[in-house]
Amino acid sequence: KQEVTQIPAALSVPEGENLVLNCSFTDSAIYNLQWFRQDPGKGLTSLLLIQSSQREQTSGRLNASLDKSSGRSTLYIAASQPGDSATYLCAVTPGGSGGSNYKLTFGKGTLLTVNP
């Protein structure tokens, strides 16, 4: 059974710092990996999606990398801002599901606090 782990569970940094969030998964046979952001009491917002054939994706100050063979992904946030404070979730689509978004398996998330 696929398991997704996110470390650390919580992270507090001063504004302006660069930071890395980690995600690991036990079954490397995935079709894609997604990073989401969740604000308190809100739904999830998709940040980046990396296909299994890709190594990284970038959007603004965010950069996500994927090492499928080792079962690891990182989300790099440059020049963090207080508005980046949220819970960040990673999710994988397990292999064998026909290359689809069926049955996303989520990690428990990293709660990020960026202090002014």
Next chain:
Amino acid sequence: NAGVTQTPKFQVLKTGQSMTLQCAQDMNHEYMSWYRQDPGMGLRLIHYSVGAGITDQGEVPNGYNVSRSTTEDFPLRLLSAAPSQTSVYFCASSYSAASGETQYFGPGTRLLVL
């Protein structure tokens, strides 16, 4: 576009009561799904649908029913609520179920079963 909408935002039920959580999207998305989010458990897939008239079970389907009569709506029914169903429920949709499609999530329904 309103995106993915969910109603109600919050609901309190007594054990044994029934209710329907509503989910609607106005993006003409074929794929819709329901997740529950519990502390320490992450999000888990309950049911999903790849199009009108087609539904299937996810990881934790027991105690829940779904139907998909239109492309826009995907209601989740609790026939006899139990305290174990206390959770936050999220509906999600995407244009298709293809692996490169972004999923859009609703704001969630917080359910408390006493």
